[in-house]
Amino acid sequence: MNDTTFVDSLRSSIDSVKNSVVDYTPRVVVALLLVLVGFILAKLFSKWVTRLVSSVESSRPVKSFAKSMGLKSLEINWVVNILVYWTTLLVFFNAAVDVLQLTVLSNTFSSLVGFIPDLLAAALIAGLSILGANAAHDVVMESAKRAKVNAAKFLAVSARVVVLIFGLPLAASQLNLDLSILTNNITVVVAGIMLAFGLAFGLGGRDVAQKMLKDLHDNWKK
Incomplete structure (x- = not known):
C-alpha cells in the first residue's frame, strides 16, 4: 500500500514536471x-x-558651431550608438522576461527602460551646460583681454564656474539626485571669494582699482 502510494506520488510529480515543461517551452x-x-x-x-x-x-x-565652441568636432555619434543599442536591447529583454513571467527581472528592466529618458535629459542638460560654460569662459576672456584687464x-x-553651478x-x-547642499556650499564659497576680491580692491587696492577702471574706460573709448 505504501509502495503504491509512493509510486503514485512519484508518477504524479513527474507528470506535473512534464506538463510544466510542455507549457513553459513555448514561452x-x-x-x-x-x-x-x-x-x-x-x-x-x-x-x-x-x-x-x-x-x-x-x-x-554643425562644424561651425563646434569650431565656435573651441572643438574640432562634436563627436557624439559613439554616444548615440551606445544609447540606441542598449535602449533597444533593454526593450526586448523586458518583453522576453515578461513572456517568461519573471516578475523581479521584469520590474528591473522596466525601471531601467523608464530611467533612460531621464538619463538622456540629464546628459543633454549637462552637455549644454558644459558648452555654455566654455562659451562664457571664452567670451569673458576675449572681452577682458581686449579691455586689457x-x-x-x-x-x-x-x-565658467557660475554657469556650471x-x-x-x-x-x-x-x-x-539632490545636490542642493553641495550647490549652496559652492555658491557661498564663490560669493565669499568675490566678496573678498571686492574688499581687497575697496580697502587695500583703491589706486589699483582706479587705474584698472580708467584703463578699461580708455580702451573701450578707443
Missing part, C-alpha cells in the same frame, strides 16, 4: 526569439542612427 522559445530579434534590431538601429548623426556632425553649420583669467574662470545641478535633478 522560452518566444523569449529567445525576442532576444535574438532585439540583438538584430539593436545593431541595425544603432548603425542607422549613427550614420544619421555622423552626417549631421559633418554638415557645415589684468584679472582676465580669473573673471573667465569665474564665469547652475547647469550641472539641474542635470542631476533629472536623475532625482
Whole structure:
C-alpha cells in the first residue's frame, strides 16, 4: 500500500514536471526569439542612427558651431550608438522576461527602460551646460583681454564656474539626485571669494582699482 502510494506520488510529480515543461517551452522559445530579434534590431538601429548623426556632425553649420565652441568636432555619434543599442536591447529583454513571467527581472528592466529618458535629459542638460560654460569662459576672456584687464583669467574662470553651478545641478535633478547642499556650499564659497576680491580692491587696492577702471574706460573709448 505504501509502495503504491509512493509510486503514485512519484508518477504524479513527474507528470506535473512534464506538463510544466510542455507549457513553459513555448514561452522560452518566444523569449529567445525576442532576444535574438532585439540583438538584430539593436545593431541595425544603432548603425542607422549613427550614420544619421555622423552626417549631421559633418554638415557645415554643425562644424561651425563646434569650431565656435573651441572643438574640432562634436563627436557624439559613439554616444548615440551606445544609447540606441542598449535602449533597444533593454526593450526586448523586458518583453522576453515578461513572456517568461519573471516578475523581479521584469520590474528591473522596466525601471531601467523608464530611467533612460531621464538619463538622456540629464546628459543633454549637462552637455549644454558644459558648452555654455566654455562659451562664457571664452567670451569673458576675449572681452577682458581686449579691455586689457589684468584679472582676465580669473573673471573667465569665474564665469565658467557660475554657469556650471547652475547647469550641472539641474542635470542631476533629472536623475532625482539632490545636490542642493553641495550647490549652496559652492555658491557661498564663490560669493565669499568675490566678496573678498571686492574688499581687497575697496580697502587695500583703491589706486589699483582706479587705474584698472580708467584703463578699461580708455580702451573701450578707443
